[in-house]
Amino acid sequence: MTANSEPYLSASLGDQTGFPDANGHFGPYGGRFVAETLMGPLLELEAAYHKYMGDESFLNELDEDLRHYVGRPSPLYHARRWSQEIGGAQIYLKREDLNHTGAHKVNNTVGQALLAKRMGKPRVIAETGAGQHGVATATVAARLGMSCRVYMGADDIQRQSINVFRMKLLGAEVEAVNSGSRTLKDALNEAMRDWVANVDDTFYIIGTVAGPHPYPAMVRDFQSVIGREARMQCLDQVGRLPDALVACVGGGSNAIGLFYPFINDEEVEMIGVEAGGEGILSGLHAAPLSAGRPGVLHGNRTYLMQDESGQIEATHSISAGLDYPGVGPEHAWLKDSGRAQYETVTDDEALEAFARVTLLEGIMPALESSHALAYAQKLAQSMAQDKFLVVNLSGRGDKDIQTVAALNKITL
Amino acid sequence: MSRIADSFAELSRSQRKGLITFITAGDPDLDATPGFMHALVRGGADIIELGVPFSDPMADGETIQRASERALAAGASLGLVLDCVANFRAQDKTTPVVLMGYLNPIERMGSKTFAQAAHKAGVDGLLVVDAPPEEALELNREVTRMGLDQIFLVAPNSSESRIARVCELASGFVYFVAVKGVTGGKAAAVGDVQQLIETTRAMADLPVGIGFGIRTPEAAARAAAIADAIIVGSALVELIESNAGSETGASAIETFTASLREAIDA
Numbered sequence: 001m002t003a004n005s006e007p008y009l010s011a012s013l014g015d016q017t018g019f020p021d022a023n024g025h026f027g028p029y030g031g032r033f034v035a036e037t038l039m040g041p042l043l044e045l046e047a048a049y050h051k052y053m054g055d056e057s058f059l060n061e062l063d064e065d066l067r068h069y070v071g072r073p074s075p076l077y078h079a080r081r082w083s084q085e086i087g088g089a090q091i092y093l094k095r096e097d098l099n100h101t102g103a104h105k106v107n108n109t110v111g112q113a114l115l116a117k118r119m120g121k122p123r124v125i126a127e128t129g130a131g132q133h134g135v136a137t138a139t140v141a142a143r144l145g146m147s148c149r150v151y152m153g154a155d156d157i158q159r160q161s162i163n164v165f166r167m168k169l170l171g172a173e174v175e176a177v178n179s180g181s182r183t184l185k186d187a188l189n190e191a192m193r194d195w196v197a198n199v200d201d202t203f204y205i206i207g208t209v210a211g212p213h214p215y216p217a218m219v220r221d222f223q224s225v226i227g228r229e230a231r232m233q234c235l236d237q238v239g240r241l242p243d244a245l246v247a248c249v250g251g252g253s254n255a256i257g258l259f260y261p262f263i264n265d266e267e268v269e270m271i272g273v274e275a276g277g278e279g280i281l282s283g284l285h286a287a288p289l290s291a292g293r294p295g296v297l298h299g300n301r302t303y304l305m306q307d308e309s310g311q312i313e314a315t316h317s318i319s320a321g322l323d324y325p326g327v328g329p330e331h332a333w334l335k336d337s338g339r340a341q342y343e344t345v346t347d348d349e350a351l352e353a354f355a356r357v358t359l360l361e362g363i364m365p366a367l368e369s370s371h372a373l374a375y376a377q378k379l380a381q382s383m384a385q386d387k388f389l390v391v392n393l394s395g396r397g398d399k400d401i402q403t404v405a406a407l408n409k410i411t412l
Numbered sequence: 413m414s415r416i417a418d419s420f421a422e423l424s425r426s427q428r429k430g431l432i433t434f435i436t437a438g439d440p441d442l443d444a445t446p447g448f449m450h451a452l453v454r455g456g457a458d459i460i461e462l463g464v465p466f467s468d469p470m471a472d473g474e475t476i477q478r479a480s481e482r483a484l485a486a487g488a489s490l491g492l493v494l495d496c497v498a499n500f501r502a503q504d505k506t507t508p509v510v511l512m513g514y515l516n517p518i519e520r521m522g523s524k525t526f527a528q529a530a531h532k533a534g535v536d537g538l539l540v541v542d543a544p545p546e547e548a549l550e551l552n553r554e555v556t557r558m559g560l561d562q563i564f565l566v567a568p569n570s571s572e573s574r575i576a577r578v579c580e581l582a583s584g585f586v587y588f589v590a591v592k593g594v595t596g597g598k599a600a601a602v603g604d605v606q607q608l609i610e611t612t613r614a615m616a617d618l619p620v621g622i623g624f625g626i627r628t629p630e631a632a633a634r635a636a637a638i639a640d641a642i643i644v645g646s647a648l649v650e651l652i653e654s655n656a657g658s659e660t661g662a663s664a665i666e667t668f669t670a671s672l673r674e675a676i677d678a
Contacts, residue, residue: 023546031547032544032546032547033515033542033543033544033547034470034471034542034544035470035471035541035542035544035565035567035589036544036564036565036566036567036570036574036578036589037471037565037567037568037569037589037592037593039544039567039570039574040567040569040570040571040574041569179474179477179478179481180467180468180477180481185468186468189468189469189470192470193470193471193473193593193594196471196592196593196594197591197592197593197594197597197598199569199592200592295516295519295520296514296515296516296519296542297468297516298468298470299470299542304516306516306520308520309489309490309491309517309520309521310466310490310516310517310518310519310520310521311466311467311484311489311516311517312467312468312516
């Protein structure tokens with residue numbers, strides 16, 4: 001069967017691994033660490049999610065949207081010139097940058113918005129860091145005629161002004177969050193506060209595989225369309241499964257989306273790449289799996305960047321989308337179980353990869369995705385030429401040109 | 413009997429409703445906190461809830477969030493909050509103290525270490541906002557082993573099966589959240605929740621305190637009519653915020669607490 005006729009969401013919750021368990025645990029991680037006021041709404045959401053994942057008309061509608069609105073399947077592209085320059089394993093790019101709105105985020109917002117519609121919720125809210133998830137949420141809300149409010153850290157609003165304007169054009173309210181570190185984690189706190197006060201008419205569209213159960217599993221299932229396509233495309237185009245998968249990890253939704261359908265293919269290595277910022281030793285990074293320790297934040301137990309008294313630490317990354325002190329609980333579990341490895345790449349290495357792929361392939365990657373590309377380059381160098389990797393090119397870089405220009409001291 | 417149980421037994425004997433007052437420990441600094449606690453007692457508080465500052469207080473509104481930020485900026489931590497309690501306890505042997513906060517700082521200290529240290533400092537109870545009963549089993553074992561009460565939340569949208577879960581672990585009292593929302597937000601809609609409070613009291617066989625959205629003596633009197641105790645937090649924290657840096661904080665706290673006391677005793 002080709003990618004065009006395979007239904008996108010035939011898989012049921014947790015079918016590959018048996019995780020999470022009934023209370024949302026991936027081993028010791030995940031769970032539902034929220035105030036009692038949110039327990040009812042989370043249980044209601046979980047019930048609706050289970051119901052609609054087995055509902056043919058829901059799945060058909062989602063399939064239709066993924067094909068004709070998002071533009072799926074996204075291509076698997078052999079980056080020949082870049083692979084040749086590297087001189088090792090062949091690198092294939094899963095082109096999530098070609099989706100409507102320019103990133104993988106829309107795979108999930110389309111799914112959650114349809115769920116909101118079925119649950120009769122006329123209002124959606126979201127948190128956003130780089131603005132990609134906010135734009136993807138505002139987009140589907142516009143299309144479905146839902147009211148939409150997006151919470152965004154005041155500092156992120158400064159550095160991602162183009163996405164803020166896009167959201168406003170799409171009819172969303174963008175609410176600046178001035179508390180805490182004024183970035184993604186604070187936007188998430190604020191969105192949760194909105195949800196708890198407005199649960200009767202509001203659906204909270206979380207953008208990553210974090211938060212309380214069922215979000216990590218639900219977002220994974222909506223994003224795993226990436227890996228299901230990639231797996232088929234590898235078999236079609238190369239005739240076998242890849243030797244390794246590489247994806248960047250902030251909260252980790254694009255990485256889980258790619259990894260999950262390969263999770264039982266033990267010969268396929270999986271590598272998540274965290275934001276090393278100015279280097280792990282500098283302390284200025286956003287790499288909880290590499291340099292943090294387990295704790296509880298935003299409704300789930302996972303690896304966190306925290307100080308010795310359990311306060312959450314500020315993070316640093318050149319890419320706003322990776323600037324988050326936690327990570328999805330399933331990644332925490334994949335790390336501990338050894339099924340996936342997690343590495344870091346610095347701001348400078350990501351910028352170098354951004355430049356090389358732009359020049360050699362005519363593809364301008366998002367700075368988030370550039371972290372995955374930078375690690376893929378190192379990995380490919382160490383592998384034979386008859387091996388091949390799939391890198392998730394999770395988003396396009398247009399949103400980052402101001403950041404890149406500023407670093408080069410260019411005023412646009 | 414625990415200090416919390418003693419306190420409710422005494423309230424019951426005197427046919428009065430309990431006044432539970434919340435302030436954030438370490439706001440504006442740790443030195444101020446024991447004095448503020450004594451001011452609450454002088455004003456007529458029966459139980460003191462002491463907020464443990466956390467960087468990401470997801471269930472709190474702006475007022476308590478700002479208080480947490482001030483406290484953390486001034487160097488507060490869970491360990492130092494326990495020192496504040498010990499300091500208060502050196503002079504006040506009877507007023508129960510309940511710590512209210514989030515799970516991560518407790519887990520970082522270690523549930524067992526925390527429970528022992530809290531007991532030693534003179535803490536009587538614990539309310540962990542982001543630990544619902546199903547995620548609180550290990551912590552509950554440690555704190556009950558040290559004789560501490562663990563207080564859980566019940567919300568207006570809690571089903572009877574949820575309330576039953578809470579009752580399995582709850583001790584001391586049950587904290588009924590009067591509104592769907594965060595602390596310091598919408599005014600409590602007392603009429604809407606009366607029936608559920610009755611249900612909770614019957615199922616838990618514990619006193620029920622009502623909190624969230626009780627900001628004035630009038631609101632306190634209305635809420636006290638349907639529960640065993642009322643809980644006031646953000647309004648006190650706002651007083652501390654507006655008196656920050658002055659000598660008048662403690663007397664403002666005492667005066668406001670006395671006005672709440674008078675309203676619920678009337």
